[in-house]
Amino acid sequence: MFKQTLLLGVLGVTMAAMQSAAAAQPAAKKAAGLSPKCTANAPVREFLVVAGEWDTVPKGKDGKPVAYNDRGQARAANSKLERYSFDPSMIIVKRGDCVRLVIHDLKGDHHNVTIEGTEIGTEGAPIVDDAGKPLGKAVARANPNAYEGPDKLKAGEFVRGEQVTLTFQANRPGTYRMICEVHTFIGPKGELRGYDDKGKPVQGPMVGYISVLP
Numbered sequence: 554m555f556k557q558t559l560l561l562g563v564l565g566v567t568m569a570a571m572q573s574a575a576a577a578q579p580a581a582k583k584a585a586g587l588s589p590k591c592t593a594n595a596p597v598r599e600f601l602v603v604a605g606e607w608d609t610v611p612k613g614k615d616g617k618p619v620a621y622n623d624r625g626q627a628r629a630a631n632s633k634l635e636r637y638s639f640d641p642s643m644i645i646v647k648r649g650d651c652v653r654l655v656i657h658d659l660k661g662d663h664h665n666v667t668i669e670g671t672e673i674g675t676e677g678a679p680i681v682d683d684a685g686k687p688l689g690k691a692v693a694r695a696n697p698n699a700y701e702g703p704d705k706l707k708a709g710e711f712v713r714g715e716q717v718t719l720t721f722q723a724n725r726p727g728t729y730r731m732i733c734e735v736h737t738f739i740g741p742k743g744e745l746r747g748y749d750d751k752g753k754p755v756q757g758p759m760v761g762y763i764s765v766l767p
C-alpha cells in the first residue's frame with residue numbers, strides 16, 4: 554500500500570512537472586495576436602475602408618420630428634441623431650496574412666484607429682492626402698482643417714480628406730475590435746458606448762471587426 558502510494562505520488566509529481574513544462578512552452582513562444590511587422594512572403598491582403606458618418610432626425614408617423622431615446626439618453630424633438638462607422642465594418646483574413654487597411658476619412662472632423670488588445674493603431678502610421686501626396690505620419694499636430702478651429706490633433710488622428718494605412722500580420726485566429734477612440738467611449742467592462750460617462754454624445758460607438766480565420 555505504501556509502495557503504491559509512493560509510486561502514485563512520484564507519478565503525480567512527474568506528470569505535474571510534464572504538464573507545467575508543456576504549459577510553459579507555448580507561453581514562452583506566444584506571439585502577439587496581430588504584429589506590426591509582416592514576415593517576408595506573407596500574402597498581402599489590402600482593404601479599402603471608409604470612415605463615414607450618417608445622421609437623421611427621428612420623425613413620427615405624421616412625419617413631424619419627435620422626442621426620442623438615444624441609447625438611454627433622452628433627446629428633444631428635432632435633435633440630430635448621428636453615427637460614425639467604418640465601411641466595410643467586417644474584415645476577414647486568414648492566419649499569416651499581411652493585412653493592409655487603407656482608411657479614408659470621408660466624413661467626420663477627425664478619427665483615429667486602435668485595434669483592441671494589440672499594439673496596432675494609427676499612431677505614427679503613414680498618411681497621404683486625397684491625391685496620394687505623402688503628409689508624413691499620424692502624429693500630434695495642428696488640425697489642418699482650418700474651419701474646425703485651432704484644435705490640436707492627438708497622435709494617430711487623421712482628418713477629412715486624409716488617408717492612413719495600417720499594416721499588420723494576423724498571427725492568431727480570433728475577432729479583434731477596431732475602434733475609433735474619438736467616437737467611442739469604452740466603459741469599465743470594455744463595453745462600447747455612444748455616450749461618455751457624463752452623458753455627452755460621442756456619436757458612436759465607431760467600431761469595426763477583424764476576423765482572423767485559422
Ligand SMILES: [Cu+2]
Binds near residue numbers: 661
Ligand atoms: Cu471616429
